[in-house]
Amino acid sequence: MSDSSSDECDTQHVLFKNRPEWSDVTPLKQDDGDEPVVLIDYTEEFEDCFDYFRAIVQKKEYSDRALQLTKTAASLNPANYTVWQYRREILKSLGKDLHEELDYIGKVILKQTKNYQVWHHRRIIVEWLQDPSKEKYLTEEALAKDPKNYHAWQHRQWAIKTFNLYDEELAYVDQLLKEDVKNNSAWNQRYFVVNNTTGFTEQILNNEIDYTLGKIKLLIENESSWNYLRGLLVHDKKGISHNKKVADFCETLYNEGNRSPFLLAVIVDMCSEQLTYDGGDGDSIYTVMRAKELCNDLATQYDTIRAKYWVHMAETIEKQAKEQDIQDTSSSTK
Amino acid sequence: MCALPVVDFERELHRKYLSRFLNHRIPSYLLSMDTNRSVLAYFCIAGLDVLGETEKISGERKQQIVDWIYRLQIDNQKDLVSGFQGSTTLNTKENKDQNTPYKWGHIATTFSSLLTLLILGDDLGKVNRKGIIQSLRALQLEDGSFKGAIEGAENDMRFVFCASTISYILNDWTGIDVEKMIDFILKSISYDGGIAQGPELESHCGSTFCAVASLALSNNLHRLSNNQYKNLRRWLLFRLETGFNGRPNKPSDTCYSFWTGGALKILNAYQFIESDNNPKFVLMTQDRYGGFSKWVNSVPDPMHTYFGLAGLSLMKYENLEQVHCELNCTKRVHERLKTIHANWK
Numbered sequence: 278m279s280d281s282s283s284d285e286c287d288t289q290h291v292l293f294k295n296r297p298e299w300s301d302v303t304p305l306k307q308d309d310g311d312e313p314v315v316l317i318d319y320t321e322e323f324e325d326c327f328d329y330f331r332a333i334v335q336k337k338e339y340s341d342r343a344l345q346l347t348k349t350a351a352s353l354n355p356a357n358y359t360v361w362q363y364r365r366e367i368l369k370s371l372g373k374d375l376h377e378e379l380d381y382i383g384k385v386i387l388k389q390t391k392n393y394q395v396w397h398h399r400r401i402i403v404e405w406l407q408d409p410s411k412e413k414y415l416t417e418e419a420l421a422k423d424p425k426n427y428h429a430w431q432h433r434q435w436a437i438k439t440f441n442l443y444d445e446e447l448a449y450v451d452q453l454l455k456e457d458v459k460n461n462s463a464w465n466q467r468y469f470v471v472n473n474t475t476g477f478t479e480q481i482l483n484n485e486i487d488y489t490l491g492k493i494k495l496l497i498e499n500e501s502s503w504n505y506l507r508g509l510l511v512h513d514k515k516g517i518s519h520n521k522k523v524a525d526f527c528e529t530l531y532n533e534g535n536r537s538p539f540l541l542a543v544i545v546d547m548c549s550e551q552l553t554y555d556g557g558d559g560d561s562i563y564t565v566m567r568a569k570e571l572c573n574d575l576a577t578q579y580d581t582i583r584a585k586y587w588v589h590m591a592e593t594i595e596k597q598a599k600e601q602d603i604q605d606t607s608s609s610t611k
Numbered sequence: 612m613c614a615l616p617v618v619d620f621e622r623e624l625h626r627k628y629l630s631r632f633l634n635h636r637i638p639s640y641l642l643s644m645d646t647n648r649s650v651l652a653y654f655c656i657a658g659l660d661v662l663g664e665t666e667k668i669s670g671e672r673k674q675q676i677v678d679w680i681y682r683l684q685i686d687n688q689k690d691l692v693s694g695f696q697g698s699t700t701l702n703t704k705e706n707k708d709q710n711t712p713y714k715w716g717h718i719a720t721t722f723s724s725l726l727t728l729l730i731l732g733d734d735l736g737k738v739n740r741k742g743i744i745q746s747l748r749a750l751q752l753e754d755g756s757f758k759g760a761i762e763g764a765e766n767d768m769r770f771v772f773c774a775s776t777i778s779y780i781l782n783d784w785t786g787i788d789v790e791k792m793i794d795f796i797l798k799s800i801s802y803d804g805g806i807a808q809g810p811e812l813e814s815h816c817g818s819t820f821c822a823v824a825s826l827a828l829s830n831n832l833h834r835l836s837n838n839q840y841k842n843l844r845r846w847l848l849f850r851l852e853t854g855f856n857g858r859p860n861k862p863s864d865t866c867y868s869f870w871t872g873g874a875l876k877i878l879n880a881y882q883f884i885e886s887d888n889n890p891k892f893v894l895m896t897q898d899r900y901g902g903f904s905k906w907v908n909s910v911p912d913p914m915h916t917y918f919g920l921a922g923l924s925l926m927k928y929e930n931l932e933q934v935h936c937e938l939n940c941t942k943r944v945h946e947r948l949k950t951i952h953a954n955w956k
Contacts, residue, residue, distance in 0.1 A: 305703040306703060306704070308704045309702075310679055312679065315633060315637060317641060317648065318637060318638055318639045319639065319645075323639070327700065331701060356643045356644075356646060358646065358763045361763060362763030365763075396765075427808070427812075427815065434812065500849060501860055504859060507802075508801075582888075
C-alpha cells in the first residue's frame with residue numbers, strides 16, 4: 278500500500294503546498310463568510326491539509342496520494358466523519374488491501390479510544406472483510422486502558438453478535454469482575470452473553486444466582502451486583518420474593534446487621550411484590566408493615582439522600598395494600 | 612455524606628466565558644471540534660440563555676450568527692441530505708450554494724442549529740422544513756434507530772433524540788416511523804431498568820435522557836409500562852451520590868446533573884431528590900475563570916458549562932432561567948416556538 282509511509286512517523290511534516298507531487302492541485306480555501314462564529318485557531322498544518330482535502334473532494338479524486346492525504350487529515354481531526362467516509366470510498370475504488378487498513382485503524386483506535394468515527398470505520402472495514410478475528414483482541418486492549426469504555430463494549434457486542442463469537446466470553450467477563458467487582462459494564466456483558474447463549478433456564482438461573490450472591494458477599498455496597506441479581510430474578514417464574522436462596526441470603530445479611538440501601542431496597546420490593554401476587558401472605562415475613570418500616574429506615578438513616586422517594590414508596594405500598602384489601606373483601610363476599 | 616465546601620456562583624464569569632468562545636478564536640487544541648462548530652455555538656448560546664444573558668449579545672451580532680447558521684443549511688432533495696451542516700469545513704467559494712459531494716446535513720447539527728436560531732429570536736422562516744423532514748426519513752433504520760447522516764455515521768439513541776427534537780421543532784412527525792422508534796427505545800431498556808444506546812448495551816444516563824425525551828416529545832411516555840416506569844425511576848434516582856453519575860459505579864460528572872436530572876424531571880420524579888450536595892458538586896466544577904468542567908480540577912468546556920447551568924436551573928438555583936428539559940432550551944424559547952407553530956397553521 279503506497280500510503281504506508283506513515284505520517285505519524287514523519288519527524289518533519291512537509292506541507293502539501295510544498296510537495297512536488299501535489300503541485301498540479303489548486304488548494305481550496307475554506308469559506309467561512311465575513312463574520313464567522315466559534316472560529317477555531319487552525320494551525321498552518323491543519324489549514325494546509327484541509328485546503329488540499331477540499332480540492333480532492335471537489336475533483337472526486339480517488340488516488341494513492343488522496344488516500345495518504347486522508348490519513349494526515351484524520352490524524353489532525355479524527356472526528357471528521359467526512360474524511361473517513363472519503364477514505365473508505367478511495368479504499369474501495371482502488372481495491373486496497375483491507376487487512377492493512379485494519380492494522381492502521383487499530384493503531385488509531387488505541388490512541389483515540391473514545392472517538393465515534395474511528396470505531397465506526399473499524400466496523401465497516403470488518404464488515405467488508407467479513408473477518409472479525411481481531412476484534413476481541415482489539416477491544417480487550419482498549420478495555421485494558423478503561424474497562425468501562427462504552428465504545429469498546431459496543432464494538433465488542435456488535436462483533437460477538439454478528440459473527441457468533443460467544444465462546445470464552447463468560448471467562449473474560451469473569452476475569453474482569455475478579456479485577457473489579459464494581460465494573461458495571463462487565464456485569465452487563467455477562468447478562469448479554471447468558472441471554473444470547475444458554476438463556477435463563479432454571480439450571481442457569483440457579484448458577485447465576487449462586488455466582489452473584491458470591492460476588493455480593495465479596496462487596497455488599499455494590500449496586501452493579503444487586504442490579505444483576507434483580508435482573509436475574511425477573512426470569513424466576515415465582516417472582517423475586519419466592520426464591521428461597523435469595524430470601525435466606527438477604528435475611529441473613531439483614532440479621533447480621535447489614536443495612537445497605539441495596540439490600541433494604543430489595544427487601545422492600547419483595548414485600549411489595551407479595552402484596553400484588555397474593556394480597557399478602559399471613560405467614561410471610563414480607564409484609565406491608567415491614568416494607569413501611571424499611572422505607573422509613575431508608576428515609577431517616579440509611580439512604581437519606583433519597584428520603585422523599587422512600588417516603589413516597591411507603592405511601593404507595595400502603596395505598597396498594599388498602600386497595601388490595603378492598604378487592605379481597607369484595608371478592609370474598611361475592 | 613461528607614459536607615462539600617460552599618462555592619459562590621460566578622454568573623458574570625460564565626457569561627464572559629461563553630461569549631469568549633462565541634466571538635473569539637478558539638484555541639487549536641479544540642481542532643477535533645472542527646466539524647461540530649455549530650454545536651459549540653449552540654452550547655454557548657443555550658448557556659447564555661439559561662443565564663438570562665442573551666440580551667447582552669448585540670442585535671448585529673445575533674444577526675451575524677443567524678446568517679452563519681443559515682449558510683450551513685443544505686437543500687438537497689435529490690440525495691436526501693437536507694439539513695444543517697455542522698461547520699464550513701467543506702465549504703469553498705467554488706462550491707457556494709451548490710450541492711457538491713459530502714455537503715450533507717447531519718442530524719445532530721440540524722437539531723442544534725434549529726435551537727440556536729430559535730434562541731436568537733429567528734422565526735425559522737428560512738428553514739427548509741419539508742426537505743429536512745423528508746431527509747430525516749432516509750436516516751431511520753429498520754430497527755427504528757437513526758443514523759447521524761446519510762453515510763459514514765453510526766446509529767444509536769442520541770440520534771433518535773435528535774430526530775424527535777427536529778420533528779417537534781418543525782411540528783411534523785411524518786419523517787419518523789414512531790412505532791418503530793418506540794420499539795427501539797423499549798428494546799433498549801436494560802435488565803437494571805435504565806436505558807442504553809441500543810438493545811443489550813449498558814444503561815447510561817445520556818441514552819436514558821435521549822430515550823425518555825423522545826417518548827415525551829412524541830407524546831408516548833405512557834408506552835412505558837408501570838413496571839418499566841418504576842424501575843427506570845429507581846435506577847435514575849440511584850444515580851445521585853455527591854453529584855449525579857451516568858452509570859452505576861462511575862464518578863459524578865457535571866453534565867449528568869442535566870442528563871439524569873432532566874430525565875427525572877420528564878418522568879415527574881425530580882421532586883424525590885433534594886440534596887444540597889448536588890448544586891455544591893456542580894459549583895465545585897466551576898472554573899475560576901468561568902465555565903464548568905466534567906470533574907473538579909479539570910478543564911472547562913462549553914458543553915459542560917451549558918449542562919452545568921441547565922442542571923443548576925433544575926435545582927432552581929440562583930434565578931437561572933427555567934429549562935424545558937425535553938427540548939434542551941429555556942421555557943421562554945419553548946413558548947416562542949409554540950407561537951411560531953400557531954403561525955404555521
